Amino acid sequence: MDSTTMLYEYQHRIALAVTFDYGSNHNAREIECAKQHCFKLNIEHIVISLDFMAKYFKSSLLSGADDIPEGSYNDDNMKSTVVPFRNGIMLSIACGLAESRHLTTVMMANHSGDHTVYPDCRPEFVDSMSEAMSNGTYDNIRISAPYTHLTKGDIATIGKRIGIDYATTYSCYKGGELHCGVCGTCVERKEALAFANINDTTPYLK
Amino acid sequence: MDSTTMLYEYQHRIALAVTFDYGSNHNAREIECAKQHCFKLNIEHIVISLDFMAKYFKSSLLSGADDIPEGSYNDDNMKSTVVPFRNGIMLSIACGLAESRHLTTVMMANHSGDHTVYPDCRPEFVDSMSEAMSNGTYDNIRISAPYTHLTKGDIATIGKRIGIDYATTYSCYKGGELHCGVCGTCVERKEALAFANINDTTPYLK
Numbered sequence: 001m002d003s004t005t006m007l008y009e010y011q012h013r014i015a016l017a018v019t020f021d022y023g024s025n026h027n028a029r030e031i032e033c034a035k036q037h038c039f040k041l042n043i044e045h046i047v048i049s050l051d052f053m054a055k056y057f058k059s060s061l062l063s064g065a066d067d068i069p070e071g072s073y074n075d076d077n078m079k080s081t082v083v084p085f086r087n088g089i090m091l092s093i094a095c096g097l098a099e100s101r102h103l104t105t106v107m108m109a110n111h112s113g114d115h116t117v118y119p120d121c122r123p124e125f126v127d128s129m130s131e132a133m134s135n136g137t138y139d140n141i142r143i144s145a146p147y148t149h150l151t152k153g154d155i156a157t158i159g160k161r162i163g164i165d166y167a168t169t170y171s172c173y174k175g176g177e178l179h180c181g182v183c184g185t186c187v188e189r190k191e192a193l194a195f196a197n198i199n200d201t202t203p204y205l206k
Numbered sequence: 207m208d209s210t211t212m213l214y215e216y217q218h219r220i221a222l223a224v225t226f227d228y229g230s231n232h233n234a235r236e237i238e239c240a241k242q243h244c245f246k247l248n249i250e251h252i253v254i255s256l257d258f259m260a261k262y263f264k265s266s267l268l269s270g271a272d273d274i275p276e277g278s279y280n281d282d283n284m285k286s287t288v289v290p291f292r293n294g295i296m297l298s299i300a301c302g303l304a305e306s307r308h309l310t311t312v313m314m315a316n317h318s319g320d321h322t323v324y325p326d327c328r329p330e331f332v333d334s335m336s337e338a339m340s341n342g343t344y345d346n347i348r349i350s351a352p353y354t355h356l357t358k359g360d361i362a363t364i365g366k367r368i369g370i371d372y373a374t375t376y377s378c379y380k381g382g383e384l385h386c387g388v389c390g391t392c393v394e395r396k397e398a399l400a401f402a403n404i405n406d407t408t409p410y411l412k
Contacts, residue, residue, distance in 0.1 A: 046262065052254045052299065058306045084305035085298055088342045092291055092298040093258065099290035100264045120342035128338040135334050136294045136326035 001189060002109035002147060004037055004169045005159040010146075015103055017045045020090050022083065023054030024061045025068065025175030033170045048093060059083040061173060068173045070182045078117045078184045081173060087120035088129060091143060095133045098141050106133070111147045111155060113188060123148050152188055153195030160196045167201045181206040207395060208315035208353060210243055210375045211365040216352075221309055223251045226296050228289065229260030230267045231274065231381030239376045254299060265289040267379060274379045276388045284323045284390045287379060293326035294335060297349060301339045304347050312339070317353045317361055319394060329354050358394055359401030366402045373407045387412040 007017060019034045021027045031047055038045035053062060060067040060080035069077035087108065094106040114121035130143035147155055159166060171189040172179040179186050181204030193200040213223060225240045227233045237253055244251035259268060266273040266286035275283035293314065300312040320327035336349040353361055365372060377395040378385040385392050387410030399406040 048258045048262075053302070056252065056254075056306060057302055082344075083302070085302035085339065085342050085347075088298040088338060089295070089302055092294040096259070096289070096291035096295055097262055100262060119344060122341065125338060125341040128334055128341050132294060132331060132334040132338045133291065135328065135331040136291050138288075138325060141291075 001152065001159070001166060001169050001171060001192065002111055002155055004033070004166075005155050005162070005164060006107060006109040006147065007037055007041065007043070008162050008164055009158060010107060011041050011043065013105075014043050014107070016097065016101065017043050018090075018094055018097065019045070019047050020050055020093070021047055022050040022062070022086070024083070024173075025064065026170065026173055027175070029170040029172075029175060033168060036168065050089070053083065053086075053089075057084055068183050070180075070184075072184065072187055081184065082118060085120055087118075087125070091129055091133070095137065095141050099137045099139055102139065103141070104139060105142055105144050107144045107146075109147050109155075110145055111150050111152055113152045151195075152192035156192040156196035156198060160198050166193060166198065176205070179204045207358065207365070207372055207375050207377060207398065208317055208361055210239070210372075211361050211368070211370060212313060212315040212353065213243055213247065213249070214368050214370055215364060216313060217247050217249065219311075220249050220313070222303065222307065223249050224296075224300055224303065225251070225253050226256055226299070227253055228256040228268070228292070230289070230379075231270065232376065232379055233381070235376040235378075235381060239374060242374065256295070259289065259292075259295075263290055274389050276390075278390065278393055287390065288324060291326055293324075293331070297335055297339070301343065301347050305343045305345055308345065309347070310345060311348055311350050313350045313352075315353050315361075316351055317356050317358055319358045357401075358398035362398040362402035362404060366404050372399060372404065382411070385410045 017038050019031050021031060035045055059082060061083055069080060091106055098106055110121040119125060126143055126145045126148055134140040134142050171185045173183045173185045174180045179202055223244050225237050227237060241251055265288060267289055275286060297312055297314065304312055316327040325331060332349055332351045332354055340346040340348050377391045379389045379391050380386045385408055
């Protein structure tokens with residue numbers, strides 16, 4: 001939902017979209033959705049595989065749908081879904097790609113609902129990572145994270161205005177054909193769409 | 207030379223060593239040397255492959271030995287060997303690995319001779335990257351870069367004291383069986399060993 005909204009809202013500034021396949025349960029469905037939206041908007045889309053994460057990193061997000069906790073994002077059990085420094089890794093690679101193509105900015109669609117559980121979504125992380133990227137590149141590449149202080153409900157409200165059909169996006173951490181409806185991301189998705197008064201036509205298992 | 211010296215000097219603090227295979231000409235020789243030294247010191251060593259770099263990144267380091275410039279590191283042509291944000295990417299992945307294993311620190315062996323050509327070796331990059339890693343992890347992982355303000359000659363002097371046989375290390379950016387002796391890293395290697403009054407038994411082509 002978040003990346004797709006950003007893709008549509010900033011489509012005229014985006015030269016390249018990257019999806020990272022890091023072996024999570026939901027990556028295949030995510031990649032499929034990202035491809036379709038980039039094709040529709042005529043934005044180049046590449047998939048970068050990060051095989052080493054599944055091999056060496058510890059996270060319930062990488063270890064199978066049965067391990068994904070159910071319930072709200074604020075619950076402590078969602079901590080098991082943290083993939084250590086995932087955003088740092090994805091931003092670094094995107095930064096190298098940007099410098100290779102003489103692009104100036106890396107965009108990410110983190111939002112305030114992520115801050116509690118994921119340290120690499122917080123404003124202080126984004127600011128210091130942007131500083132590191134600027135210092136570490138000839139072109140002083142920076143991060144733009146326009147949704148950092150918005151809620152997922154705010155993002156859905158932007159999407160509603162633009163006319164995004166969120167049934168064509170995928171959120172579920174379990175990665176099944178249909179959204180499970182009960183994992184942290186599914187609960188958050190439902191709440192955000194309700195907040196924005198969007199008629200949610202996503203088929204859920206529960 | 208730099209990483210090997212650090213490995214020996216800090217061997218009692220190092221729980222895991224990582225070599226990144228990013229498709230450069232000299233990666234195969236580097237990995238071989240790293241394996242041997244880690245085996246000797248009984249330090250776990252893993253190799254992480256970064257295939258996407260060869261596919262999407264632009265650098266003479268990735269495009270074949272013939273493209274490697276010859277001469278000193280201070281020359282402008284060495285800029286072609288920059289792999290965009292390479293250290294940012296390697297540090298980020300090492301940071302995620304560290305958090306996965308409850309380690310506290312990521313070490314890197316950058317030195318002051320790298321600063322002119324490689325922005326992601328400079329102290330301001332290391333400081334801001336360390337800040338980003340600390341902000342982006344639960345365990346506030348940080349970078350330790352003990353050679354940042356030393357020259358490669360200083361590092362060789364440390365190695366001499368420890369008794370490292372530098373003929374068992376590999377530097378050449380061309381990646382051949384023998385060191386070419388004329389690329390930027392070979393020139394720098396010879397100068398550093400001479401500075402430390404080490405009898406250089408490395409076989410060079412020139």
